[in-house]
Amino acid sequence: MSSGKFTTPAKNARGLGSAKSGTEHYIRQRVSAIALIFLVPWFMFSIINAMGAGMDDAQAWAGQPLNAILLILTAGAAIFHMRLGMQVVIEDYIEKTGTRSALLILNSFACIALFVTVALSVLKLWIGAGA
Amino acid sequence: MSGTPRADTRPLSPHLQIWRPHLTMAASITHRITGVALYFGTFLITAWIVALATGAECYSTIEGLVTAWYGQIIMYLWAVAVLYHFANGIRHLLWDGPNIGFEPKTASAVSLFNYVFAFVGAAAIMAATIWL
Numbered sequence: 001m002s003s004g005k006f007t008t009p010a011k012n013a014r015g016l017g018s019a020k021s022g023t024e025h026y027i028r029q030r031v032s033a034i035a036l037i038f039l040v041p042w043f044m045f046s047i048i049n050a051m052g053a054g055m056d057d058a059q060a061w062a063g064q065p066l067n068a069i070l071l072i073l074t075a076g077a078a079i080f081h082m083r084l085g086m087q088v089v090i091e092d093y094i095e096k097t098g099t100r101s102a103l104l105i106l107n108s109f110a111c112i113a114l115f116v117t118v119a120l121s122v123l124k125l126w127i128g129a130g131a
Numbered sequence: 132m133s134g135t136p137r138a139d140t141r142p143l144s145p146h147l148q149i150w151r152p153h154l155t156m157a158a159s160i161t162h163r164i165t166g167v168a169l170y171f172g173t174f175l176i177t178a179w180i181v182a183l184a185t186g187a188e189c190y191s192t193i194e195g196l197v198t199a200w201y202g203q204i205i206m207y208l209w210a211v212a213v214l215y216h217f218a219n220g221i222r223h224l225l226w227d228g229p230n231i232g233f234e235p236k237t238a239s240a241v242s243l244f245n246y247v248f249a250f251v252g253a254a255a256i257m258a259a260t261i262w263l
Contacts, residue, residue: 030224030227033220033224034224036217037221037224040217044210044256048256048259048260051179051194051197051260055194062180062183071180078173079173082166082169082173085166085170086170089163089167114173114174117177117181120184121177121180121181122180122184125183125184128184
């Protein structure tokens with residue numbers, strides 16, 4: 001084992017760099033992109049209308065079941081997609097292991113917190129509309 | 132963190148300054164810049180949704196920021212980033228899936244189209260919010 005005579009280069013590569021989980025990352029990035037092709041046009045159109053409509057109409061819009069579902073789906077796909085994207089940016093530019101790990105963890109925390117915040121806000125609007 | 136020292140004899144890929152600037156290179160860099168910008172833009176959109184769910188006082192503060200001149204500039208830039216990343220993202224999917232659009236002339240033309248689409252499209256959206 002220690003002489004390296006019977007080991008393949010895969011032993012040194014495993015667990016490092018591109019021998020981690022690149023394929024899975026690649027597929028997730030693209031599947032979430034496909035979802036966003038459908039969700040983003042709806043979101044752009046709706047959010048701009050809602051922003052200009054005043055609070056009461058905007059609340060009524062977000063409280064409708066279909067809109068609430070699409071809002072949470074958009075947030076889920078977009079935040080998942082941007083977490084993957086930011087991960088690559090951090091991995092590309094931050095060389096120092098400690099800083100890199102800290103930023104990768106921060107990225108995960110920020111994205112999960114962001115999704116929970118959107119989901120609960122939409123839920124509140126949804127329930128508020130029914131009350 | 133690898134245990135073995137880097138093999139210095141291996142060839143390196145050409146550095147950035149070797150390349151003549153071209154449209155697909157700009158498109159690629161812009162895709163990343165807009166991606167990072169949208170990351171932070173999502174925090175702003177989330178702030179709006181939170182304010183909407185919180186109540187009248189909080190919402191009027193956010194509404195004041197959105198309708199201010201600097202808020203409108205940020206909205207325009209956000210729309211540019213969304214449209215650019217959207218169009219160029221579809222191009223990436225066409226590259227990766229059906230493997231089309233690699234022809235240099237086509238790739239350059241699509242890059243140019245994506246820029247025009249983003250800036251003109253965002254301007255049209257802002258105009259529509261003002262006049263419609």
